[in-house]
Structure formats: structure tokens, C-alpha cells
Amino acid sequence: MKRAGSILLSAGIVILLMCFTVTSYAAFGGYSRPVEIKYTGVDQDRGVAVNKNPDSPYYGYLYVCDGTANNRCVRILAPTVSKDYTAATSYTEVAKLAYPATLGLTNNLLISCFVTPDDKVWVVDYSAKEILTGDPAGGDLTVLPIPGNFTMANPRGVYVVGNYNQEDTKLYVAEATAGGASDCEIFQYNGGNWTRIFEMGDTKVNGLVSPYTVAVDKDGNSYWASVSAGNNPVLPNFKYVLKLKPDFTVDTNFALQIPDGFLKKADGTVANSLIPTQVVYVQDNYDLDTPDYIAVSFNGSNSSAFPHNNCVLRFKTDGSYLDGFGMQGWAPNPTQVATMSGKTTPPSYNPLEFWDAPSGNKNPWMTVDDKHNFYVLTIHEPRGSDSKLFVPVLAKFSRPLDKLAAVAPTDLVAGNDIYGQVKLSWTDHTWLKGVKTGVTYNIYRSTDTTMPATPYKTVLDGYNKWKDADQGVDATGGPFYYWVTAVTKTGESAAAGPVGPIAPSAPTAPxxxxxxxxxxxxxxxxxxxxxxxxxxxxxxxxxxxxxxxxxxxxxxxxxxxxxxxxxxxxxxxxxxxxxxxxxxxxxxxxxxxxxxxxxxxxxxxxxxxxxxxxxxxxxxxxxxxxxxxxxxGIDRGGWGSDSRSIAWNLRTFRYMRPTTDPAVAPLAAPLFDGIPTAGAMQPQLAPIAELAVARDDPNVKVLATWCDMNGIPPYGVPGSMNPSGNVNWNAAAIARYSNGEPVSLWFGLMWWW
Incomplete structure (x- = not known):
């Protein structure tokens, strides 16, 4: 292998800079917008649903209703491969649900959908006044045999409690015909048939105008959202969201406590037209403060006084305000928000740009998964001033938690690695959004079965595997017993263990x-x-x-x-x-x-x-x-750029040149054999490079540094990657040696040699 190593370290430089762009969206207070999802038909999209069953192969799949004329269907978006699919950052359309082609019903408006725990997809056909069902992998939609269908109004939203063909399953349907009648109906499945068990009739009697969507909580209370601001018609008993008790009577004590700032300007003038679209119910077992809540998406349009400034607000199931995001144009009174939400600082509201939804009626359709990610139809951020830049997207908003339960690990196992070191692994029960959120693990070690009061080590990144590397393979003492606990802001969990006794073993490595x-x-x-x-x-x-x-x-x-x-x-x-x-x-x-x-x-x-x-x-x-x-052999690095107002080919510090240090130059020479004196140039116009600081160690050598095409280094240049003038912070290639041979070779960008 000396020949292979020589080829790798002495061949002429081949610079293959990989251009993979990760789009970042700003974090707004507690909420962030990490992902934008684009797909066919997003500009005419309506309802969206997500599979929340973590045991399902379709967990995290999105089902989006494409309202494109003559091509209406439910598109199925699969998340990128990930063990926690709700943490996905990209999606691929893998299939669709539609009427059988032989029926020719490609223009029926499939307006919303819902996914039950058995993975069944339930779809609302507004045009035909029917409810359809389909398989999670795609294929033909079939009509649900509901006697009489919906004779009063067109169905808009659906919520199902139960599973397909399961006894006592309830089907909740919000109905509103454009410019016409409205209704709220509930059906139940028993003995192989669907039966209507509730019909509200004229919803305006209960203050509900044009019910679009519905959600049901764990106790059987249902929440019905009006697509109205209460001004057409004007109802003295108007409700943004109407709550029905499990016996289907109106909960007269329920009302959404919306801060004034969402209804008028900060100075209290000019009422805003706040129109609900989607109401969802969420059970969030990771949230110790609010394990269940409802969220409502609003269209905040009102002529030129307020551009289409949409928002999503969260409420407790009693209607009290929790928090929200959106409405960048204005904000609620902080004192009022603090009072309503029970929080003082900061106010529980995050202003951010959140413009019109892309569908024809501008309504921000929304769904929420079981890991508090919100998926909302909106416009690409930043929007820009040109209307042509109003790119429709399904934006994914994430909500972090202040408190996360510390759950004790299970299945703690001790063993030895291939080098003989002691290693531990355990089953983790605190994963959230695909990353650890404030979770660490304490490792306890003792020579007997009495657990010590003080941790031996802490796994700061919350990983569920650990090696006793400090003990090493030649350590004396032991054997040892080990325990593991989970730690969050709420405290420390009970311990898993002990396991052992175990000590380092003879290595089995090749x-x-x-x-x-x-x-x-x-x-x-x-x-x-x-x-x-x-x-x-x-x-x-x-x-x-x-x-x-x-x-x-x-x-x-x-x-x-x-x-x-x-x-x-x-x-x-x-x-x-x-x-x-x-x-x-x-x-x-x-x-x-x-x-x-x-x-x-x-x-x-x-x-x-x-x-x-x-x-x-x-x-x-x-x-x-x-x-x-x-x-x-690197202590620190930093990502930097060059913003000098000169030609790009002059301003970009994207040339890697061998060191001029006579003591090190011979070591760097093989890497730059055949390279022009200007240096190895990264083939990208972007003026970026990674700067590093080599350790002050005789075994660590800086083989190359960054400069522009004229040989000017970045440090001390205004607008450069290193304006502070730190001469040491300029390394582009660093090697660490041991016993006279290189152990590592590191480059400041994705350079391949």
C-alpha cells in the first residue's frame, strides 16, 4: 500500500469541489423555517396531511391535494431516507391517488385529505360531494358509501377518529358551498354501514360561517373553523372556531383568545380581516407544558392596509392563547400576549414573513406532525419585490421545546470493542425532530454495585453509544459496573443499570x-x-x-x-x-x-x-x-467570505498555495507538483473558503494557505474572510505527523487530490 499512499499524496491536484447547496431560513424567536418543499401542482394546492404513525413504513409521508384543472389528484411525497422521517429536509413525489382513469373525473376538486393510524388516506371531493379513500402507497380512490351523501352543502374538511372498516369509527365533515349553504355532519361506522349520528344544519345559528375544516381532540371534543372574519354576514355570536362537546352540544365557554395585535394595528386602529383556514389538533407527548393543543392557520388579508400577512396561532383546548408565528407587518401588544399566554419574556409570538398561500383562494392549508413540525402552504422566502418571484411552496416550520421529559434509557449493554476498550449502548427514548434537543447522558462507574453520587462522564451530544476511552486498553483497576441516566432541563431520569462487571479485554483487531x-x-x-x-x-x-x-x-x-x-x-x-x-x-x-x-x-x-x-x-x-x-491538529476554524468591491477573480481568496516556510515547503511540494504558481484554485465563483488555526505543535504542519490570484492573503484585508488580521488563521491544508510520517491530511474545503 505504499504505492497507493504515494499516489494519493503526490499526484497532481485534482480539484473537485462538490456544489451541494443547503438552503437556510431564518429562525424567528422559538420558531424556524428550515425547509421549503416544491412539487408539481403546489401552485394550485389545497389540503395537506401527514402520516403520524411512527410504526408505519409511510411515517412522515405527505399527502397533498393538487387542484390543477383536469389533473386533480392527491400527490404522495416521500421524505428522504432518515430514521426519523419527520426530520427530513427534502421530499420526492413517489405516487399519487386519483379516480380510476376510466371514470374521467380528472376535474373533480379534491380539496382536502386526512390520514388515519392504519395509514388509510381519506379524501374530500368537493365537486361530487363525496368522501373517498385510498391506500398510502397510491393508486385508485374509491367512494365511501355514505347514505345520501351531503345534500345540503359541499364537503370541505374531514377528520376521522378510528380506522377504515373499524367499528365505531367516526367521520367528521365540515361543509360549505361557495355563496350557499353550510353544515357540520358526523357519521359512524357500525355493522358494515355508515350512519349519520349528528347534523348541525344552518351553522350560522351557532355563530359558524362557512365551516372549512374540523379537528377532534382525545376527549372527543370537536373544533370547527369558519372561513370568515365575521363581517359577512355580521353575526352577534360569531365564532372563529366553534367547539362541540363529545355529546355534540356547543361548548358555550369556549372562544379563541386572539391578541388584539392580530386584529388591528399596534396603535389599535383599523380592524384586520383575520380569516381561519385550517384547524388541527395535536397530541405532543414531548411537550411537558402543553401535551395537547389546537393550531389554527389564518389568512390575514384586508385590501392595501394589510398585505396578505398570514399566521399560525396555537391555543390550549380551552381556547387560551399559547403562541404563534407570522404577521410580519405588525405584532400584538407584548403585555397582552404575556397575560394571555401566561408568559412574561419573551412574548409568545414570532413575527416573520408568511405571505399568501399559493392556491386560488389564498388560504394557508396546513398540517402538523407528531414532532411539532408545521407544514403550511405559502410563498418562498425571501419573497422579493417582483411578483414573478412569488414561488409557491409548502413550508415546514419547526417549534422547539423549553421542556423535554428525561426518559430513562433501557436495554443497557456493556461489551468490548475490537481494540479491547469497554463500550456501552442503550435504547434511547428522547429523540425529537431527528436530533437531540437538550438531551445529554450521564455515565456512572463503580467497582461495586453501589451507584456513585457523581457522574464519571457525560455524553454531551446525547448519543446512545459511548466508549470508556479514558480507561483505554492498558488501564489498571476494575473491573467496573456502569449506569446511564438521561438528563434534560427538567432533571435527570432514573438510571439504567448496573451492567458489569467488565474490564478491558485482549484486542481482536486485525x-x-x-x-x-x-x-x-x-x-x-x-x-x-x-x-x-x-x-x-x-x-x-x-x-x-x-x-x-x-x-x-x-x-x-x-x-x-x-x-x-x-x-x-x-x-x-x-x-x-x-x-x-x-x-x-x-x-x-x-x-x-x-x-x-x-x-x-x-x-x-x-x-x-x-x-x-x-x-x-x-x-x-x-x-x-x-x-x-x-x-x-487543528484548534479552530471559521467559515468566511470576501466582500470587497472588486472583480470576482481578484477579490476571491480561493487559491491554495504551498507554504513558503523553508522548513515545511519540502513536505508540501509533492502535493503541488505540476500546479501553477498561482496555486490550486477551487472551481467556484463564490468567494468562500474555510480558514483554520493549526495547533502550536511541532508535529502539526501548515502545508498551504489561502490567497487571491495576486497572492494577497485574507487576513487584515477589510471585507475579507479574516479582517481581524489574525495571521495564524489562514491555513488551507494541515498535516499532523507522528514518528516522522503523516497521520492526517486536512483541507479547508472539499478538495480532493
Whole structure:
């Protein structure tokens, strides 16, 4: 393998900068807008539903009603591969639900949908006044045999309590014909038939105008939303949302407590036209403060005085205000909001740009999953001043939690890794949104079965695997017993354990550098492998092509996928070199496995850094002593750009030049053999690069630095990546040596050699 290593480290520079763009949306107070979903028909979309069954293969799938004329259907959007599909950042249309083609009903308006726990999709046909059902994987829709259908008004919204063909299942239908009658009906399935068990009749009698949507809570209370501002017609008993008790009588004590700021300007003048669209009920077992609530999306339009400033507000099931987002044009009175929500600082409201929904009636259709992500039809952000830039999207808004229950781990297992170190794993019960939200784990260790009062170690990133690396393989003492507890802001859970006694064992790893190929990572090293790198197959293809053309034998190694070789199983042991495609959101356990590979298996690593500022739980070069800092010999890095007002080819510090340090230049020379004196240029116009600070260690060498095409370095230049003038903060390629040979080679961007 000396030949392969020589080829990798002495071949002419091949610069293959991967251009994968992660779009970031600003966080507004407690809410953020991390994802925008685009798909065919989004500009004419109506209702949207999400599968909330975590045990289903369709968990997290979105079902969207496409209202495009002559092509009306329910499109099925599958989330990207992820263990927690509600954390997906991209979606792919995989199928659709529609009437059988032979019926020719492609122009019937399928206006809304709902998904039951058995994965069945229920669809409202406004045109034919029918309820349809379909399978979660797509296919033909079939008509639900409801006697008499809806004779008074057209159905708009549907909510189902129960499952398809299950006894006592209830079907709630909100009905409103444009410019005509309205009704609220409830049907029940018994003995193979549907029977109407409630009909409201003229809903205006109860203050409800044009009921569009309905939701039902765990106690059987139902909530019916008016698509009206209460001014046409003017009703003295008008309700934005009407609540019916389980016996279908009106709850006269219920009313949405909407802050004045949503109904008028901050100065109290000019009433706003606030029109509800969607009401949803959410059970959120992760939220200790409010385990269940209703959310209502509003269209905030009112001529030129108020542009279409939509919002989503959350309420307790008694109608009291919780919080909300939207309405960037104005905000409610903070004192009033604090009083209504029971909170003082900050006010429970997040202003942000949230414009018209894309559908013809501008209504912000919405759904909410079981991990407090809101999916709302709106316009791309930033909107811009040109109406042509009003790009319709389904925006995903996320709501963090102040309190998350600390749930005790289960299935605690102790063993030894391939190098003999003690390792622990356990089942985690506190996952939220695909990442850990304020969850850490305390590790306790003792030589007897009495649990100590003070933790031995803490897993700060909340990963559910850990190695006793400080004990190492040559440690004395023990054997030991171990316990694990979960910790959140609410406190510490009960302990799992003890397990043991266990001590370091004899290593079973293959001999160092004994394998005849190098190892190449396939996916990013993300927290518990929840989110894969977008376009990872493209990166893999480019690097594998590069290696193949140079006759370098390589083996694919996953991060945590048990179906193949993976880092978490210490399968790197024995490989002479590990090529890590990029560092991003690396868990503590994965980083420890890589460090162990270098320490105990004579491993060497080639890697690079890619921006992670827009991602959750960024864990790489954001501070001193980041993960793998000891392996790379880097204390800190920073993402920077160049905003000088000169030609791009002059202003961009995107040239990597070998060091001029005479003591180090011979080490860098093989990397730059055949490269022009201007340096190796990243082939992208964007003036970006990753700066790093090498450790003050004789074994750490800066092989290359950043500069522009004229050789001007970035430090000390106004508007540059490093305006502070930190001369040391300029490294573009850093190598760490051990016993005279390179252990790691790190580059400041996705450079492949």
C-alpha cells in the first residue's frame, strides 16, 4: 500500500469541489423555517396531511391535494431516507391517488385529505360531494358509501377518529358551498354501514360561517373553523372556531383568545380581516407544558392596509392563547400576549414573513406532525419585490421545546470493542425532530454495585453509544459496573443499570495496515445516522472514479449502517488509510471510533471540511477542541467570505498555495507538483473558503494557505474572510505527523487530490 499512499499524496491536484447547496431560513424567536418543499401542482394546492404513525413504513409521508384543472389528484411525497422521517429536509413525489382513469373525473376538486393510524388516506371531493379513500402507497380512490351523501352543502374538511372498516369509527365533515349553504355532519361506522349520528344544519345559528375544516381532540371534543372574519354576514355570536362537546352540544365557554395585535394595528386602529383556514389538533407527548393543543392557520388579508400577512396561532383546548408565528407587518401588544399566554419574556409570538398561500383562494392549508413540525402552504422566502418571484411552496416550520421529559434509557449493554476498550449502548427514548434537543447522558462507574453520587462522564451530544476511552486498553483497576441516566432541563431520569462487571479485554483487531485497500466513507457522519448527506452518491462517484483511474483499490465503509462495513463497528481497523468525504454533524461516538482507528490501528486519514453553519447541532470547526481536533491538529476554524468591491477573480481568496516556510515547503511540494504558481484554485465563483488555526505543535504542519490570484492573503484585508488580521488563521491544508510520517491530511474545503 505504499504505492497507493504515494499516489494519493503526490499526484497532481485534482480539484473537485462538490456544489451541494443547503438552503437556510431564518429562525424567528422559538420558531424556524428550515425547509421549503416544491412539487408539481403546489401552485394550485389545497389540503395537506401527514402520516403520524411512527410504526408505519409511510411515517412522515405527505399527502397533498393538487387542484390543477383536469389533473386533480392527491400527490404522495416521500421524505428522504432518515430514521426519523419527520426530520427530513427534502421530499420526492413517489405516487399519487386519483379516480380510476376510466371514470374521467380528472376535474373533480379534491380539496382536502386526512390520514388515519392504519395509514388509510381519506379524501374530500368537493365537486361530487363525496368522501373517498385510498391506500398510502397510491393508486385508485374509491367512494365511501355514505347514505345520501351531503345534500345540503359541499364537503370541505374531514377528520376521522378510528380506522377504515373499524367499528365505531367516526367521520367528521365540515361543509360549505361557495355563496350557499353550510353544515357540520358526523357519521359512524357500525355493522358494515355508515350512519349519520349528528347534523348541525344552518351553522350560522351557532355563530359558524362557512365551516372549512374540523379537528377532534382525545376527549372527543370537536373544533370547527369558519372561513370568515365575521363581517359577512355580521353575526352577534360569531365564532372563529366553534367547539362541540363529545355529546355534540356547543361548548358555550369556549372562544379563541386572539391578541388584539392580530386584529388591528399596534396603535389599535383599523380592524384586520383575520380569516381561519385550517384547524388541527395535536397530541405532543414531548411537550411537558402543553401535551395537547389546537393550531389554527389564518389568512390575514384586508385590501392595501394589510398585505396578505398570514399566521399560525396555537391555543390550549380551552381556547387560551399559547403562541404563534407570522404577521410580519405588525405584532400584538407584548403585555397582552404575556397575560394571555401566561408568559412574561419573551412574548409568545414570532413575527416573520408568511405571505399568501399559493392556491386560488389564498388560504394557508396546513398540517402538523407528531414532532411539532408545521407544514403550511405559502410563498418562498425571501419573497422579493417582483411578483414573478412569488414561488409557491409548502413550508415546514419547526417549534422547539423549553421542556423535554428525561426518559430513562433501557436495554443497557456493556461489551468490548475490537481494540479491547469497554463500550456501552442503550435504547434511547428522547429523540425529537431527528436530533437531540437538550438531551445529554450521564455515565456512572463503580467497582461495586453501589451507584456513585457523581457522574464519571457525560455524553454531551446525547448519543446512545459511548466508549470508556479514558480507561483505554492498558488501564489498571476494575473491573467496573456502569449506569446511564438521561438528563434534560427538567432533571435527570432514573438510571439504567448496573451492567458489569467488565474490564478491558485482549484486542481482536486485525494487524495495523494489513488490508490491501483503503477505506472510503459513503455517507456523512451525522448524529445517529439520522440524516444522510444530500447527493452523497455523486460525491462517492467522483471520488471512486478518481481512485479507480489511478488503480487505487478502495472499500466502501458506512457510518452506522449495520448492513455493511461501518465506522461504529470499528470496521476501519486494519485499513492503511481512511478517506472521509466530509466532516459534518459528527457524533461523539463516531469521532471516537475514528480516533481509535488512528491510535490503535496505525490509521491515517484524509479529509476536508464543509460548511455546517446552516445545520442543526453543528459539531465541527466551531470552537476549540472540536471532534477529531486531536486527530487533525487543528484548534479552530471559521467559515468566511470576501466582500470587497472588486472583480470576482481578484477579490476571491480561493487559491491554495504551498507554504513558503523553508522548513515545511519540502513536505508540501509533492502535493503541488505540476500546479501553477498561482496555486490550486477551487472551481467556484463564490468567494468562500474555510480558514483554520493549526495547533502550536511541532508535529502539526501548515502545508498551504489561502490567497487571491495576486497572492494577497485574507487576513487584515477589510471585507475579507479574516479582517481581524489574525495571521495564524489562514491555513488551507494541515498535516499532523507522528514518528516522522503523516497521520492526517486536512483541507479547508472539499478538495480532493
Amino acid at each position: 494487524a495495523a495496515r494489513s488490508k490491501d485497500s483503503i477505506a472510503v466513507s459513503y455517507s456523512e457522519y451525522s448524529d445517529t445516522d439520522k440524516i444522510e448527506v444530500g447527493n452523497i452518491s455523486s460525491y462517492w462517484g467522483m471520488l471512486s472514479s478518481f481512485l479507480t483511474k489511478r488503480n487505487v483499490k478502495f472499500t466502501k465503509v458506512f457510518d452506522a449502517d449495520p448492513s455493511g462495513l461501518n465506522v461504529e463497528n470499528d470496521d476501519l481497523a486494519g485499513y492503511p488509510l481512511f478517506w472521509l468525504l466530509c466532516n459534518r454533524e459528527m457524533s461523539s461516538y463516531e469521532a471516537q471510533c475514528i480516533a481509535d482507528y488512528v491510535k490503535y490501528s496505525g490509521g491515517r486519514i484524509v479529509s476536508c471540511y464543509w460548511n455546517t453553519e446552516t445545520t442543526i447541532n453543528r459539531t465541527f470547526l466551531t470552537g476549540n477542541n472540536f471532534r477529531l481536533a486531536d486527530v487533525y
